[in-house]
Amino acid sequence: MSNRLEKYIRDNVEQLDRKQPNLAVLDRVLQEMKSKEQGKRGGSVISLRWAKWAAACLLVAAGGIAVWYFNKPQPATGFATTNIPEKRPAPMPKTEPVEPDVVEIKQDPVATFPKVVVHKVQPKKTIVFAGINDMQSAASRINAVTSASRMKNNGKEVVDALVKVLNNDPNTNVRLAALDGLTRFHKQANVRQKLVASLKKQQDPLVQIDMIGLLTGMRELGILSELEEMVNDENVHRAVKDIAWTSIHQLRTR
Amino acid sequence: MRKQVVMIALSIASLIATQAQEYKIKRANGKLKIDLPSVTIEGYNGNEIIFTSQSKKAEVDPKAEGLETINNSGYRDNSGLGISVVEKGNTIEVNEVTENQDIKILVPKGVIIAWYWNKVTAGAKAIFRNLENEIEIDSYDDSVRLENVTGPLAVRAVYGYVEVVFRSPVKGPVSISALHASIDVSIPVDTKAGIRLTNLHSPIMVSPDLKIELAKRTEELPNYTTIIEGKLNGGGTDFWLTAKFGKIYLRKTK
Secondary structure (H helix, E strand, O other), rough: OOOHHHHHHHHHHHHOOOOOOOHHHHHHHHHHHHHHHHHOOOOOOOOOOHHHHHHHHHHHHHHHHHHHHHHHOOOOOOOOOOOOOOOOOOOOOOOOOOOOOEEEOOOOEEEOOOOOEEEOOOOOOOEEEEOOHHHHHHHHHHHHHHHHOOOOOOOOOHHHHHHHHHHHHOOOOHHHHHHHHHHHHOOOHHHHHHHHHEEEEEEEEHHHHHHHHHHOOOOOOHHHHHHHHHOOOOOOOOHHHHHHHHHHHHHOOO | HHHHHHHHHHHHHHHHHHHHHEEEEEEOOEEEEEEOEEEEEEEEOOOEEEEEEOOOOOOOOHHOOOOOOOOOOOEEEEOOOEEEEEEEEOOOEEEEEOOOOOEEEEOOOOOEEEEEEEOOOOOEEEEEOOOOOOOEEEEOEEEEEEEEEOOOEEEEEOOOOOOEEEEEOOOEEEEEEOOOOOEEEEEOOOOOOOEEEEEEOOOOOEOOOOOEEOOOOOOOOOOOEEEEEEEOOOOOOOEEEEEEEOOOEEEEEO
């Protein structure tokens, strides 16, 4: 087959297209090709060792991404329910019908909580910290307590409110602020009584230490039995026991 | 050789990045109550609360698919991070489910933070950074560090130390109480505050750059506590530091 094709080409060679471009054109094309080849930079040789390392790193990274993708937690579609019992709302203070005489208490504009107000209630002039139980913010409650303590015309009503905070507020710093406010009224007999009663209710060592210091300074002998109980109570903090022991000594020796 | 090390490091970093787990909640305000031993909380300009585990990822148990870990207190791991995240009204409550989790939480700047941990933790730390809203802290054993915060602040610590670096403007009230450890606070020199520093058994140290105009105190009761009370830059927000056995350091912010 191929012999026949070769024979055919040999016999008809004159009829084949053997045209060549003009020699001047051909020279120019060849010159251009030569100059391009001279300007071309030599190619870089990548070591096979490097390529292996790069491939290994890519594989490791890809593996990591795959592990993450298949193990990632499902996006949250909502909040989980829980079987933890809801906290009961704190009891609201008993209040008389409130007349509209409202005194605002200074509050820094940092938290968006209900406005802290002190309502004057007629005819008993009972001052309550309206809304203090509803305040989520400890800072707002501290502000309410300190502002009430600094009021010029404060009296039994403020004392009652401070005692209530001292006995019930969940935050130690708020209770300490209430105790500080009550210190101003230490000469009042009812304050003395309420402080003695409150000492039994306190569980936080910081509040206990401050109360023991205050009542010892007031030379309140009514706390001696309570102090002795504290000294012997396993659950009372060691630092409180030491302070209680010192106070017992001071009250008995003076 | 250096290139190889870099490539390996990059691969490992990408693997670690893919292992990090996240849980997000859309919320830009309200209160975040956190009951975790080891936590880093950072404020940012966003509208999601983002929880990330910084602990080593536990081995995947194929049998656990579709189930949630539940602990003694009834908290369920609904986040996939070993913590329970539950919405209760305006508050989001976060509780530990699996022990020894190290959680980072990114918080929009409008959210109020309340962090509590009242168990022994053997040197655990809680870190708070870049927060512009109220922070409430109650720590038994953890040390607490707050950086670049403005307050308001209510901190109670029993054994762990408290370090705070405030930035302007300091928003009150600031109330920090510690029983056994030190309180180390830095404030901008131009802070306007009503300062009260109280210590029962240890020294109080103040930067000479903070010009406190001391108030005249009339001691009506015998008192064994050191109390420094006065106005800084003419007075302003309540700024109370109370320690019983640890030192108090009050510095200017660098």
